[in-house]
Amino acid sequence: MRKIIRGGTIVNASGASDADVLIDGETIAGVGRFDGVDAEVIDAAGCFVLPGAIDNHTHMSMPFGGTRSSDDYDTGTQAAAAGGTTCIVDFALQMHPNGLRSSLEEWMGRAEDAAHVDYGFHMAITSADRETIADMGAMVEEGVTSFKVFMAYPNVLMVRDDEFLAVLERSRELGTLVMVHCENGFAIQHLVNTALANGQTDPIHHALTRPETMEAEATGRAIRLAEFAGAPLFVVHVSCRDAAEEIIAARSRGVEAYGETCIQYLFNSIDDLRRPDFAGARYVCSPPLRDAANQPFLWNALRFDHLQSISTDHCPFTDEQKRLGLDDFSKIPNGLAAIQHRLPMMWEHGVREGRLSMTRVVDITSTAIAKMFGLYPRKGVIDVGADADIVVFDPNRRHVFGTDTSFMNVDYDIYEGQELAGSPRVTLSRGTVVFDDGKIVTKPGHGRFVRRSLFDPLAV
Ligand code: URP
Ligand code: ZN
Ligand code: ZN
Secondary structure: OEEEEEEEEEEEEOOOEEEEEEEEEEEEEEEEEEEEEEOEEEOOOOOOOEEEEEEEEEEEOOEEEOOOOOOOOHHHHHHHHHOEEEEEEEEEEEOOOOOOHHHHHHHHHHHHHOOOOOOOOOOOOOOOOHHHHHHOOOOOOOOOOEEEOOOOOOOOOOOOOHHHHHHHHHHHOOOOOEEEOOOOOOHHHHHHHHHOOOOOOOHHHHHHOOOOHHHHHHHHHHHHHHHHOOOOOOEEOOOOOHHHHHHHHHHHHHHHEEEEEEEHHHHHHHHHHOOOHHHHHOOOOOOOOOHHHHHHHHEEEEEHHOOOOEEEOOOOOOHHHHHHHHHHHHOOOOOOOOOOOOOHHHHHHHHOOOOOOHHHHHHHHHHHHHHOOOOOOOOOOOOOOOOEEEEEEEEEOOOEEEOOOOOOOOOOOOOOOOOOOEEEEEEEOOOOEEOOEEEEOOOOOOOOEEOOOOOOOOOO
């Protein structure tokens, strides 16, 4: 049966227009007026009809600090859909040296038959030996066209600069995109050891031992390595002005450097880590939350295309999991729960409060991400032939964040009690309604793995 989304205002990154959307099966069959067409009607009067948001930075069931992030592909993608996100690109982690295939298989197995919206993978390389570098080609054949390296977390996830360079060189040959977590891992380790030796064990010391300069230094170094290798680079979770300025400087000299920030760096600050009774642990992520003085700069970086994506870095841990670091902040699992909040928060504080246009919010939550990560024009746009991944966003559907409205598998909500004027009413994934007025109506397994195309520098 065909569907018509009727009476709304379609907002693409390229502009807005009043039109209906005709869906045939999984794809968009028409944009215009379809009076008299026999189809199931979804009433969108008074609503904005948006391309489904894409979250290019999530961690479902991610191993970290002896535990795993608490959302799996079932609960995490329910929360995604409830927040208007119809596709995630999650991180598969290389779990063993000498190759990538078994790790990809492991992550594919976890997501299969579990997800409610479509998903892809970036492959995070933690040991860039010869077989691994060779296997990057095999990942491309599987539709995994972006890689990630960590300059942080020594002895766990971090790669040395020579390994990083080898990944960049191979990526240039393959036409893929390298993503990087920029923090100076060894220098931070020194600061952490010193703090602990001085008895400084509270969550706030997580932030104090990871200063902005450590992120900015690593960002500049990563960009220089990419520039030398002639490979494009995407800097993940840019948290502060000094790091963003490294990207801006690189782009102004013609380097293909791109980046994202995450909602927590716009809406939270280092002061959250000082919350009493160990509640600050809920806000422990890396890079850490910063002084709020950085936030206007990050908003402007999104507005002026210095940064191309707003993501979540969704990596939730329950209070019990966070308590692993009760006596030692360095043992608190790193990550925040935010996948459900991104689009509504960007609409409320971006569009309604006049910081960003509607079209820019669509771009940085969907279209630009689709282009950067090889999903466009199948996703990221409402147009004929695209997947019918669509959000009916009702600007008058009041929503209050909290554990009672959250689909995330975590026992608190960092935005508990925050009220929004509008929120998603219906979310469709490939023509199927996943989220309808507060309820998830799909079964696990609706979401499918998406093969992504190679990075196209002229598309972004
Ligand atoms: O604290 C964070 N960001 N946790 C997830 C892992 C990472 O570094 O992205
Ligand atoms: Zn990271
Ligand atoms: Zn992350």
